Amino acid sequence: MAAEQGNTDRPPTPEMPSRFTANRMLIAVVFIAVYSWSVEGTGLSIVALIEGLPDFWQLGQHMFPPSLEGYEELWVPFLETLFIGILATIIGSVFAIPIGFLGAANLSHPVIYYPIRLVLTVFRGVSEVIWALLFVVAVGLGPMPGVLALCIFAVGVQSKLVAEAVEAVDPGPLEAIRTTGASPWKVFLYGAWPQVLPLYLTYALYYWDHNTRQATILGFVGAGGLGQKLLWDISVYEFEKATTSIVLMIVLITAIDRFCLYLRSKII
Amino acid sequence: MNNATLDAEIDSLIKLRQRVLLNWLFILTVILAVGGYAAWFTGFDIPELVTGWPHIWNLLKRMFPPDFSIVPILYGPLIETLQMALLGTTIPIFFAVPLAWLTAVNIREDHVLGNIVRLFLHVLRTIPELLWAMLLVSAVGLGTFPGTLALILHTTGSMGKFFYEAIEAIDPGVIEAMEATGANQFKVLMFGIIPTVLPIYMSVVLLYWEFNTRAATILGLVGAGGIGLTLTHAIQAFEYDEAVTCLIAIVLILTVIDRISNYLRSKVI
Numbered sequence: 001m002a003a004e005q006g007n008t009d010r011p012p013t014p015e016m017p018s019r020f021t022a023n024r025m026l027i028a029v030v031f032i033a034v035y036s037w038s039v040e041g042t043g044l045s046i047v048a049l050i051e052g053l054p055d056f057w058q059l060g061q062h063m064f065p066p067s068l069e070g071y072e073e074l075w076v077p078f079l080e081t082l083f084i085g086i087l088a089t090i091i092g093s094v095f096a097i098p099i100g101f102l103g104a105a106n107l108s109h110p111v112i113y114y115p116i117r118l119v120l121t122v123f124r125g126v127s128e129v130i131w132a133l134l135f136v137v138a139v140g141l142g143p144m145p146g147v148l149a150l151c152i153f154a155v156g157v158q159s160k161l162v163a164e165a166v167e168a169v170d171p172g173p174l175e176a177i178r179t180t181g182a183s184p185w186k187v188f189l190y191g192a193w194p195q196v197l198p199l200y201l202t203y204a205l206y207y208w209d210h211n212t213r214q215a216t217i218l219g220f221v222g223a224g225g226l227g228q229k230l231l232w233d234i235s236v237y238e239f240e241k242a243t244t245s246i247v248l249m250i251v252l253i254t255a256i257d258r259f260c261l262y263l264r265s266k267i268i
Numbered sequence: 269m270n271n272a273t274l275d276a277e278i279d280s281l282i283k284l285r286q287r288v289l290l291n292w293l294f295i296l297t298v299i300l301a302v303g304g305y306a307a308w309f310t311g312f313d314i315p316e317l318v319t320g321w322p323h324i325w326n327l328l329k330r331m332f333p334p335d336f337s338i339v340p341i342l343y344g345p346l347i348e349t350l351q352m353a354l355l356g357t358t359i360p361i362f363f364a365v366p367l368a369w370l371t372a373v374n375i376r377e378d379h380v381l382g383n384i385v386r387l388f389l390h391v392l393r394t395i396p397e398l399l400w401a402m403l404l405v406s407a408v409g410l411g412t413f414p415g416t417l418a419l420i421l422h423t424t425g426s427m428g429k430f431f432y433e434a435i436e437a438i439d440p441g442v443i444e445a446m447e448a449t450g451a452n453q454f455k456v457l458m459f460g461i462i463p464t465v466l467p468i469y470m471s472v473v474l475l476y477w478e479f480n481t482r483a484a485t486i487l488g489l490v491g492a493g494g495i496g497l498t499l500t501h502a503i504q505a506f507e508y509d510e511a512v513t514c515l516i517a518i519v520l521i522l523t524v525i526d527r528i529s530n531y532l533r534s535k536v537i
Contacts, residue, residue, distance in 0.1 A: 034354065035354070035355075035358070037351070038350075038351035038352075038354050038355050039355065041347060041348060041351040041412070042348065042351050042352055042355055042412040042413060042415070042416045042493070043411060043412055043413045044355055044412075044413055044416045044417070048413055049417075052407070052408045052413070055407045055408045056404075056407050056408070058407070059403065059406065059407040079309060080309065080310060083305070083306035083309045083310050084306075084310055086302060086303065086306045087303060087306040087307055087310060087312060090299060090302075090303040090306075091303075122519075125515075125518075125519040125522065125523075126485070126515055126518055126519060126522075127482055127483075127485065127486045129398065129486045129489060130485070130486060130489075130496075130499070130515070130518070133489065133499075133500070133503060134327075134503075134511075137327060137503060137508075138320070138323060138324045138327050139316075139317070139320050139323070139324070142310075142311060143310035143311060143312070144310065144311055144312055144316070146310075147310055147312050148317075213396060214396075216396060216399075217396045217398045217399055220398060220399075220402065220489060220490055221489060224310065227399075230399070230402075231402075234402060234403075234406055239406075246395065246399070249394070249395070249399075250391065250394045250395065253394050254390070254394060
């Protein structure tokens with residue numbers, strides 16, 4: 001047909017390789033096996049979901065309508081959550097600069113940066129909530145262990161990000177400043193720092209957002225904030241009050257999220 | 269004449285520099301003031317940390333050396349954690365993809381429905397997975413089932429956002445070109461949108477696999493199964509050397525998943 005219509009110059013269509021290669025089949029089989037094993041292990045199934053429906057419905061009924069009774073008690077936990085996030089972000093960001101520069105392979109010495117990296121890996125190795133759990137044991141209940149937990153994790157992540165930003169610094173300007181006879185301090189201040197600053201601010205803002213989210217749940221292990229109030233409400237079955245706390249959490253997280261976006265658009 | 273303009277220029281540059289410095293000074297003052305107030309409000313003080321040091325030291329002494337005799341009983345919870353993370357990452361794909369398609373503004377005209385879906389996704393992801401877990405545990409009881417559901421709910425919200433943002437970032441030319449050939453919406457989706465966003469989706473899924481594994485390790489703190497439950501029990505029983513073994517196990521599996529995920533990412537992208 002094609003030849004009759006004068007399309008002889010068209011190259012023959014290449015043979016399509018089969019979609020069902022042995023390799024892909026193997027991957028699919030392994031995936032299905034792991035998947036069904038997981039479904040069995042976690043007890044997640046449509047049946048369980050349907051059986052759970054009345055319970056979910058009952059919980060929903062308990063939660064709505066939200067009760068405003070005792071809402072004045074929410075102010076302190078609300079501000080506590082906000083301030084835990086702010087404080088942890090400030091402390092984390094302050095520590096991230098020296099540690100980040102000391103942990104960068106291009107400006108630091110292996111004797112310094114290998115140990116620093118190891119410590120940072122441990123810091124961000126476990127979640128904030130687990131750090132909070134440990135700090136609650138060490139320093140007692142309240143917002144203090146929450147701040148410490150967020151700080152440890154934030155230092156771990158932010159320092160690593162700063163170190164990566166420093167390693168990505170263009171060496172040209174540094175060298176140019178060095179050839180003018182500037183001291184290492186000035187090389188840092190006018191060569192490296194301006195290149196790292198925008199990234200640094202982006203990370204700091206991102207971690208403010210992140211820390212606020214985390215601060216809302218730290219209370220579940222006794223580390224202060226809205227989470228602690230929420231845990232209390234749920235453990236005494238006052239779900240209508242819990243809903244009010246949850247709504248407040250959503251408002252706080254959304255507000256900080258928007259504010260961070262706004263600040264970022266201003267900076268960059 | 270020439271000198272005068274140069275002087276003026278230098279003058280204005282100096283002024284600009286002073287203004288920038290003043291701005292920075294102002295911002296730093298505000299941050300310091302807010303930070304100081306925050307420290308006061310949360311009762312955060314360093315002296316207390318220093319005077320409490322013997323207590324922390326005591327805790328550390330009780331944590332080391334780790335008690336490795338409990339390793340055999342950790343396998344079950346660890347596997348549970350991995351299973352929850354796997355399901356909590358893969359099942360949301362089936363919800364997030366259609367929801368993202370419903371709400372991406374560049375391919376859908378229906379903004380009412382789109383905005384409702386967006387709000388829904390926003391609420392899903394704003395509530396942390398630990399809170400979802402706590403609510404679901406109080407509804408259906410302890411176990412991995414509420415934990416997995418919690419991961420699914422939170423991940424659907426987060427993935428949905430990444431997914432619709434990926435669709436919205438598509439070059440409009442691709443869609444226009446396809447529509448010009450007379451392709452219907454389904455064909456535009458299958459052959460225009462999906463191939464374009466697939467690499468991003470895959471990297472988002474891998475990201476959430478890591479994220480959910482990390483989250484699954486803490487779900488046990490509210491009774492939703494996994495290694496966190498073992499950790500909480502150890503701490504509540506004051507068996508801190510056992511708790512450290514749990515922590516080591518957590519760090520190990522997180523590192524392994526991180527490596528696998530990085531390897532897969534380098535493969536698919």
